[in-house]
Amino acid sequence: MSAQSRYVVGVDIGGTFTDIVLLDRRSGNYVVHKLLTSTADPSESVLLGISEILQSAGVGIDQLDYVVHGTTLTANTIIQRQGAAAALLVTAGFEDIIEMRNEQRYDVYDLFSEFPEPLVPAALRIPVEERMLSDGQALVALDEEKLRGQLRPLQDGKVQAVAICFLHAYANPEHEQLAKRVVEEELPDVAVSVSAEIVPHAGEYERLSTTVANAYVQPIMGNYLARLEQGLRGLGCRGNLYLMLSDGGMSTIDTARQFPVRLFESGPAAGITATARLREDAESRHLVAFDMGGTTAKICVIDGGQPLTTWDLEVARAHRFRRGSGLPLRIPSIEMVEIGAGGGSLAQVNELGLLKVGPTSTGSTPGPACYGRGGTRPTVTDALLVLGYLNPGYFLGGRLSLDRAKAESAIAREVARPLGLTVEEAALGIYRIACGQMAEAMRVHLAERGKDPRRYSLVAFGGAGPVHACEVARALKIPRVIVPPSAGIMSAGGLLMAPLAFSMLQSYPHPLAKVDATDLNDRFAELATQAKQVLVDAGVAESGMSVEWSLDLKYSGQKHTIEVPLRDQRFDAEATTAIVEDFERLYAMVHGRANKSLDIFAQAIKVRVAGPVADSGWLAQRTISREHGNAADRRQVRFLGQPAGISCPVLHRADLRPGEFEQGPVVVEEPETTTIVGPDDRIGLDSWGNLVIEIGRGTPSKAVGKETNGVVAFAR
């Protein structure tokens, strides 16, 4: 990234639309462009969109420094099972592990559960004579000649990718490397994925699953990136193409080709990155991103600008909201929880006479009853309309008009009558249950990580997020809700805020007390060198890199680990004391108390190397203009905890002034979303254009300036 570079582009491909942002890094001005995604070959819409946005902005393509791309290609390829024909080389005797999984049922009460098909069929799993022991000794040498013979039948060109995963390869990768060379000689045209390169960690099923998934998408991603790169060159672009990784870092095209599985959460990671880099007056250290759309809600915890990350992802679930029904991927990823509650979630009364909301959803067709597109069953959106939260004439900025009568009759028929409630009470019940489900999922997620909700601010976006945010926050005692101004382009914008970054993980199974400091420091340094090389190859100067080391620790015998950072990237006696303290503190936050009678065990080491972080202030919106209606608009709105509807002002973001609070109840209408502020809350605007809602602080006041206990920075 050269210092004088001026224009950069972020491209986010969604299922329906491709969003493009062109940023002038010198002035901080940006332009947004939206076009339909060309589903057959998404690279077409990327190239077309870039040409169009440059043309309309009057910028030459040669002035483009780089393009950052967030793609759902890896995710879609795996979820829709449209990957390459891949073969698997595996230690002889263990060909079926990929199919046997962990042998556990994911739904205790369902005799009819379905389990995901493995990505490689039995016929393409090749048993390789070799065996490593857990300490890295070779017990059986790899039979190279036999392997060559086994590979020859694959030379017919049908197999496009090969995954190699041998037992204990994390402890000694020699056999995998030898097999890789043999495959490259015998099958020169296929892509090869090697387990110890992808995730050198003990746990054969998870490593197999990750390696196989990588092989499965590698040819598809390779072709796609080649077309994209060629296309950009054809347009005259001399800048680099970068890809968003699942953990919010970006990578070069070469890294993406080698480890395409790491792009699984590329799309969502961009939106979370934008949230993590959100500029707001209070400079909150602790955020919960809350993105609620048509079918699901997603949440992600962000501490000190860093989203929580995980190396344990589960994707492509046979049963969408049941953990254990999908494929495990050991890749670095932002950690998100997905809940089956969205605007399209169906409401129904079950055999217990209880109201259930979701996880079944109507999707966009036929959609909620109020869309008038043939849907007859009541949804969350229908409830929102009945409660007065949504404006039937200004949904999606007026692009879709909503039919209140249809919403009412659907709720009356399927919810109100069976429960003996009025339509409005039934709608309120649907809303309350949806909020309750999201709050519960959020509460458990925070609690399991030892986080206190009272220290967090909830950042709401997505079409349905800000409608529910205040009630969700109230249930969790989260004191503040922030609704950023650029909700519609959070993902594309986030692409332009990510640093080049690369994470590595390696098994290091040793009791902490027995760790040889020199050996551990060498291992860390070696891993860091590998990660740095990835960034050096991408043109990042080593002086501009930040390096983080951390250890995954547990008590001896436990399976679940806690990540503890090494503050000075050095392991010695002094560091050990700090590590033990940190571990015990983090452990006690989750489990109540540390257990000093047990030995601490180091499970794995982790390294993350990142390049310089780009500015993010440009995405804020300081000047806002009103697009419809006027500030005197009011409508009847029914709130939780109120006996009847109350007359409520309907404002636009432009009606709010920094430093002033409006007493709830308030509805704030915008083209992408509607924010609902309860009677006990109050809402203000900060200097970056964010809506800031203080939960339960709605004492009638027009406080200006210095708040001692709230949004301090309003005094700016």
Place this chain on the structure above:
Amino acid sequence: MVLSRSPVDDVTLEVLWNKLVSICDEAAAALYRASVSVIVGEVFDFSVAITNTDGDAIAFPTKSMPLFNGSVSLTTREILRRFPLESMREDDTFICNDPWIASGHLSDVFLASPIFSRGQVVGLAVSIAHVTDIGGSLKRIGTTEVYEEGLRIPPCRLINGGQDNADVIDFIRYNVRVPDMVLNDFYAQIGAHKVIERRIRELLEEAEAEDLQSLSDAILERSEAAMRSAIRALPTGTYEAEALTDGFLDPLLIKVGVSTTEDGDLFVDYTGSSPESRQGAINSPYACTYSETVSTIHTVLLPQVPANAGCFRPIRVIAPEGSVFNARPPAAVNIRTRAVFLADPVVMAALAHVVPDKVMAAPGQAGGYQLHGSYEGKPFLTFFMQSGGMGATAKGAGASCVFFPGTMSTGSLEVIEQHGPVLIRGKRILRDSGGDGRFRGGCGQEVVVTLRPEYEGAVTVSMHPHMLEFPASGLFGGKPGEVGKILLNGERIDKYRLHTLGGAVVLHPGGELIIKTPGGGGFAPPEKEHDRKEKSAVKRAKPA
């Protein structure tokens, strides 16, 4: 959200019920994450529950071990009988593993702690976890009296107002092989109880309620009503099934009669089944028989309602005293799953007469393995579990290699090899082991166990393989699955040999233990046969 003494409204009930289940999920996660044993941390052989002040369970985690769901209430009631609410103090924890009070064998240790809110007990937080060791014989199935099976702990205080009851803890410490591991897992259970107490206090505060009474009443009454209506939807009558299954040497005869009444009562009667065995530890105390039976009925008739004591109220389980399903002290009960897990498909076969599309053919049940030895100067003791194939259903083939009716998970082979001398030389699906049928049974697996070549010791493998003799039956003309097989150094370990060995074999370096787990039963006749019999096959065929 006001939760007074008056009945809870529908919406509040839904919100709070979800919350109770999610509290149990959070507590379950706290338990397995803090556990230092394979059997809890990786295999998930545990459960937690919230009970009301009568001892009735009102919520379990989403992934509760069904075997425990029914007995939790019985055990908690007995604890309350001996230690009335008024005698309980904050931060008390009670312990019991008596098979006739708790979960049927000594290894499942039951803990209960009162949930205090504003100075009064509003319910109990309870948990059951399988301990890695409870002392006693390593020949786990080869015992003939409970006294050989380890330490039997009567209901007593483990923690007294926050202070460890040192006498009880020392008794345990002196009687088990890996005391640190065992005691740590107790503390993991208590940590889970603390999570429940904290969250229940928050719930009551938010709901502006004094106690859980009206919420508990609503959950139990709704669930009971739903179960009754599910039972009333069945034609009244008696539906029978029987099967000869593996015992320990002599086979077990399992006879089941399921009767339904117009009032929505359902009786499961085991009368006519084998008497309790003197040959080995395959007997079930009544509470354990009850627990597995009501869970099976719940899974078949009302799977969409989260388990709680209300779901079980309409169900009565009858097992004559002295039978294998109602064994009397001091019968050996260590592997009581032999009786109750193998009874599970017989109960389903009886229900198949009336709900053929809601049941499953018999699953191939593998039993369990415990490895014991020493490694690098330390005792080495771990569980090693493999599954068989699921039974087929009216909707499709059975899945291969899935635990049933337990909800266990298999651990990582690489991790097992890191911590002991075991060297696994193969783990494969046995492709033709599922029973044939219109829908095939799931397949079992073959695992080859050896020891590291340089290892100089020996490893005792204590095993209780089910289905070595009698296979998992099919339903409606579906074929049975393959039986399980055990080979030690090439020699077939049949039931006679296993009996002689008391279920424990010794594996030496250079030796090889091959475990083949059974396949599941098929559903309906295989296609060829089916074509001849036309479409009426399902209706006419009798459950096997």
